[in-house]
Amino acid sequence: QKEVEQNSGPLSVPEGAIASLNCTYSDRGSQSFFWYRQYSGKSPELIMFIYSNGDKEDGRFTAQLNKASQYVSLLIRDSQPSDSATYLCALTPRAGTASKLTFGTGTRLQVTL
Amino acid sequence: GAGVSQSPRYKVAKRGQDVALRCDPISGHVSLFWYQQALGQGPEFLTYFQNEAQLDKSGLPSDRFFAERPEGSVSTLKIQRTQQEDSAVYLCASSPSGLAGTGELFFGEGSRLTVL
Numbered sequence: 001q002k003e004v005e006q007n008s009g010p011l012s013v014p015e016g017a018i019a020s021l022n023c024t025y026s027d028r029g030s031q032s033f034f035w036y037r038q039y040s041g042k043s044p045e046l047i048m049f050i051y052s053n054g055d056k057e058d059g060r061f062t063a064q065l066n067k068a069s070q071y072v073s074l075l076i077r078d079s080q081p082s083d084s085a086t087y088l089c090a091l092t093p094r095a096g097t098a099s100k101l102t103f104g105t106g107t108r109l110q111v112t113l
Numbered sequence: 114g115a116g117v118s119q120s121p122r123y124k125v126a127k128r129g130q131d132v133a134l135r136c137d138p139i140s141g142h143v144s145l146f147w148y149q150q151a152l153g154q155g156p157e158f159l160t161y162f163q164n165e166a167q168l169d170k171s172g173l174p175s176d177r178f179f180a181e182r183p184e185g186s187v188s189t190l191k192i193q194r195t196q197q198e199d200s201a202v203y204l205c206a207s208s209p210s211g212l213a214g215t216g217e218l219f220f221g222e223g224s225r226l227t228v229l
Contacts, residue, residue, distance in 0.1 A: 004155075006155075008153070034217075042222070043204060043220035043221060043222050043223055044156065044204075044218075044220050045220070046217045046218070049217070088155050088156070090155075100146065100158045100161055100169060100172075101146075101158070101218060102158065103148075103155035103156045103157070104155050105153070105154050105155045106154075106155050
């Protein structure tokens, strides 16, 4: 089982709609969770991070974490064509293990006009 | 420059050749990471430095891969006797203080390696 699992997509949503991106993880002791956006041919850039159960909002983006169910999601409201990219879910492992980010394979989002 | 700089941006190597990829992190950033990203995949961890100390090299796929950061700033990833499966984008990332705080890694644009 992969440490971080994402549906590769593509996920296609119309402009103005809500895009919902999901990620599950295998290690219940994972500490912190991150969403990175990667445009084609470019490097990943951080969108949001979340540590605690519940929702965290930042502008059009909301990250949701449910540690009991071991999933984290990213909602993008009022989706724009410029949101079309690959969204990478990442996490840090349980305390005391290697200090690194482990990434999922990413979900490709297409926002259509 | 203000960001993480990597060179070369593109490298074509014949199978069996040695290659060296350079990373110049953001000035003052203590932590430096190397990741490998194959086409259509997420970045895979290779190795991590804190200053000049290589604290984790568990992701290096074989002893053909070697990384160093001798003065705690610029880092070099060396791949000996390249194989076709080494073809990927090699991403370097730096961070002011490891994964504490926001855990944000600042990535370079990557070095795309193609092994023929």
